[in-house]
Amino acid sequence: MGSNKPIWVTGLMSGTSLDGVDAACLLTNGVDIIKFGSSAYRPYSAVEREMLQNVLGKWPAASGLEPAAALILAAHLEAVAQVPAGELIGFHGQTLSHDPQNFRTHQLGDGSELARRAGVAVAWDFRSEDVAQGGQGAPLAPIYHWALARYKQMQEPVAIVNLGGVGNITWVDARLPPEQGLLAFDTGPANAPLNDFILKTTGQAYDADGALAASGRVDTQVVASFMRHPYFARPAPKSLDRDGFGDMIGLVAQLSAADGAATLTAICVAAVAASLALMPVRPKQMWISGGGRKNREMMRQLEMKLPTVVSDINAIGLDGDMLEAQAFAYLAARVARGLPTSFPATTAAKAPLCGGKISLP
Template sequence: MPKFDQEHLFLGLISGTSADGIDAALVRFADGGEHARCALVAGRTSPWDGALRARLVDLGQGGDCTSLDEYGSLDVQVAHAFADAALALLSENGIAPGAVRAIGSHGQTVRHRPEAAHPFTLQIGDGDVIAERTGITTVADFRRRDVAAGGHGAPLLPALHAALLSAPGESRAVLNLGGIANLTLLPRAGTGATAMDRAVRGFDTGPANALLDAWCLRHTGAAFDADGAFAASGQVDDALLAALLDESWFALPPPKSTGREQFHLRWLQARLGDTARAPQDVQATLLELTAASVANALFATQPDTNRVLACGGGVHNPQLLARIAARLPGVVVESTARYGVDPDFVEAMGFAWLARQTLAGRAGNLPAVTGARGPRILGAIHLA
């Protein structure tokens, strides 16, 4: 069994907007310092139970719980699924739960309304259940404190992106292509400046895999568009693309965030209207929507970007990466893997990092990113 210093080993868990699986990442920090280097020890993606996933996706795109009893039951079911994912990762790698200092669990977002009259965000997956099942102290519910402080509660990982992927000599952007796409902007800095000396910014840019997966499932029965083949078989409908880009949310300045409750199939259907379109043409247009909204956002906020480093599920869609690159002439678009960071587990690593921040009494948010009134210690601690 591998031996680790328990103070330096953390485990991150997340199921993103796409709810396409539970990502678990075991992360080792070089030491106990605030800016310690971190590395992925092991990662694993666990599938959702099909019926539970379908219910979570429906809730995430605006569906209602039938009762408080259902909400409570889902909270516990998600927690058990997360605990199973954590334990499976540890078992596969021969690591005892006692070797892990803490779990950082994002949970599953079922509603995100940071701009409502009474702002809120809801991620379910009871941290007490995870702590009880695993025997590991669990930090959960990271986003709500930032929202309480006037922020969007998202994105929460630009500080980690800056630590892992910035370079003083060039302007970079980290592009997470999950259910929703978001950018972290890492501007060029002068010689000697560190990543955190720069004005790191980040925000959501709009839909990515959430709409692509939903449309693909409806018309092909496949949960996602493997290699972008379905989109590649169609043609972009310029009129439909213009109608989709006319959504007022795209014109909002950062800080901004969104989710399935904003961009879902009903939103798409309202813009399709009664015009008959081939399903593959709609898929091609949805892919182009992601590429266009990312490129437009980057040109508006950091036009001197030299390099875009992509992560998240969308990094495996070569058609999507190609269209993003085509809309960003002169900008290198490549996977974070090129820099030693596994694109499938960046987000899960981030929640391991956030758990470490919380236990150390350090802020986990960047107010310039989320819009919060100031730095805040995030998450609720559920002791083992």
């Protein structure tokens, strides 16, 4: 796998929003995107989602992880079975805890067992080495964003925003090598606290189309108070745990369901807007990916608050649902070639390094 010949890789992603497993096929040599392939989605049931929520925050030595680990393995195998077999699988696992300040991160899932059961080599454990070397271990998609901007032949800096459970952003100038043309960091909370609030107050898994938030009023004092959190003053790069801001539902507990949804949506947007101040040059475009782009109220607020062109990434011909799964396919190819997967300006690692390891069937 050490050659620069393009290979078909299947990337797998189960994010902090706990909605399901994405699988996406990518033909790549670890530098260039040659072709996009098939994709599939294996959703979690309400019972499965609750099982995973119950183990969030746990570390490897904790008891009671076995059922959740078995679920992760089974769900990922089912996702893999829905797409054509490739030569390599990129397996992120399920993040339960992330604490880079204390040099630790925990993604539940055994890549060696996945390789054995799937009969395909698996690249996995992408974050541990970066964290061990003093990096944030996240975000890891920026090098793929650089490849996407090259694929789209961008001749100006752009920003790619992923609104999953946590928001993250990559500033990328594809005319430069990755060591010079990337800056990345987590912007702040995104769908996770909003989804948790919607589930608690309405019993629904998320705010479909942002309809509830659109019917409410933003409590601007809550938003302003939240944005004084020290995290937003920290320089980039920086990263967050899913629940890094504590009990965000408590921030809006005194509000109606509609006003609470509107306010949590506005917090996500304010965090993205604040990210512009950390960029070397204001991007001419912002491409929005992840589940947040399907929230019409969130997109409306982004378009209103951001002083640049804001686009759903699907509108420029890319797949916002599968971007992160594609990213781990691309990262797997880089691990196979021994190429860096993170950089000082993306995770604060001291030098470019290749995270991840490969398990053979």
